[in-house]
């Protein structure tokens with residue numbers, strides 16, 4: 215595969231982007247040992263230091279916003295609007311959320327369901343930084359997908375090494391500039407490179423590896439990490455299905471699904487690969503997609519300033535081959551221009567789940583439509599194509615949507631917010647991040663307790679010589695009896711009815727407080743009334 219490297223420096227009024235320069239292997243090794251030494255020194259654990267670094271990062275993003283726009287345009291012809299809404303604004307929001315939330319996030323957490331007798335030991339959970347985090351990024355949202363983990367790693371008190379994708383070379387160089395300008399170079403560094411450099415990086419020990427990219431590369435990374443028992447957070451792709459039934463809003467489905475295949479020319483891990491459409495609304499759906507396309511891009515995608523290009527020749531060829539090999543019928547789009555790396559938003563009607571348009575992730579502006587007759591049949595197809603896709607979209611009735619939509623009645627809204635965790639299961643990845651969830655992903659949840667000397671009286675049963683009578687007494691006081699019988703049924707004994715009475719029938723703590731509040735307010739009001747009547 216040919217490397218996409220820039221030959222010349224790209225300049226604008228707000229600065230310049232030099233050609234992609236790979237870091238030397240010696241430099242990578244030296245930076246790695248600095249990061250490890252800094253972590254051991256404890257510098258990155260200081261919460262004020264973490265906040266200051268994130269604030270500096272925020273301002274570097276603001277100051278380099280124009281260069282980020284330019285880099286994204288050069289790399290994928292991403293529009294200025296998309297550059298801002300899905301990358302620059304996103305990264306700024308991550309910084310702001312982390313700075314605002316950090317004092318709260320770092321607080322020790324209580325242990326859930328702690329038996330009362332252990333309260334004096336004050337057991338709690340402390341979020342400790344893991345150490346040095348490695349992030350290997352994908353090309354499609356180079357700022358969002360690299361800066362988001364960076365913010366989380368800083369917030370959690372780690373040091374961090376970033377290796378952006380070489381397929382977005384301009385963005386990779388701007389990322390390095392932003393990090394060099396804003397951040398403590400002993401704690402957070404960006405190195406650039408391709409496969410050889412990444413392999414070299416992986417020869418070093420990290421405390422967690424974050425990888426965003428394809429399943430094939432993800433497997434290589436996970437295997438390498440396993441050699442040193444290094445945990446991984448894998449953000450991979452897959453064949454995401456969408457479902458449209460006659461009970462859904464077909465026009466809305468067409469509009470929203472088309473949007474997520476036009477955003478970044480469909481180079482979005484969360485966009486759908488194929489749409490399962492109930493046969494009776496198939497024609498209506500296809501017609502609506504065409505109508506929406508004409509509304510989104512009246513002069514066609516090629517002339518639209520909003521529509522991105524395919525990142526490089528290799529991916530263009532991959533998509534072209536997928537279309538050329540399909541046995542389906544193109545019902546919208548189909549045009550392409552190799553010189554411009556342009557592929558039109560294209561819909562292919564297929565009737566075989568082994569079609570080239572279904573068996574691989576498209577990761578581009580092309581997608582297939584597959585008719586179905588019953589919802590169960592559609593669900594079975596989705597299970598067969600990819601049992602663990604990264605995302606799933608349903609446009610049906612409420613009852614149908616409840617059968618499993620990750621986003622109902624929309625595209626990937628569930629992962630379009632900084633505050634929601636993103637992450638797949640099975641072959642679409644492991645772990646999740648964004649905002650507070652990044653903080654958790656890059657922290658070790660360490661249980662701690664402070665056990666006062668006087669509690670030895672409570673704990674004496676644990677000491678040798680073990681005593682049967684002490685143990686009996688301990689069990690009498692501490693052992694809780696189950697509230698279920700041998701068939702798994704809840705036994706409604708005295709304890710059950712007492713707890714129903716005390717909780718006033720509420721199942722949640724909030725409900726309990728509310729009901730008791732109402733009861734007390736009623737009692738007080740009645741009491742006051744009786745008084746005013748002189749009773």
Ligand SMILES: NC(=O)c1ccc[n+]([C@@H]2O[C@H](COP(=O)([O-])OP(=O)(O)OC[C@H]3O[C@@H](n4cnc5c(N)ncnc54)[C@H](O)[C@@H]3O)[C@@H](O)[C@H]2O)c1
Pocket residue numbers: 350351352353354355359377378379380381407408409412413426427428429431432434448449450451452482483484575577604636638643
């Ligand atoms: N789950 C998510 O959040 C998410 C987000 C974006 C993209 N993706 C997925 O990423 C894929 C597209 O991105 P991509 O083409 O950049 O992915 P990719 O797997 O080709 O590359 C990702 C990174 O891995 C490195 N790499 C590639 N081959 C390697 C090797 N043999 N050894 C070591 N490192 C190697 C690259 O330099 C790059 O930095 C799609 O499958 C998409 O679904 C997932």
Ligand SMILES: CC1=C(/C=C/C(C)=C/C=C/C(C)=C/C=C/C=C(C)/C=C/C=C(C)/C=C/C=C(\C)C=O)C(C)(C)CCC1
Pocket residue numbers: 299300354355481482483484629630631636
């Ligand atoms: C309801 C009221 C209002 C609300 C307005 C709202 C809700 C506006 C929403 C605007 C949105 C949602 C804009 C869309 C932005 C697109 C984004 C952020 C794209 C993100 C892309 C991502 C996350 C891609 C990820 C890719 C990955 C992970 C992999 O490849 C008011 C406020 C207008 C008024 C009151 C009522």
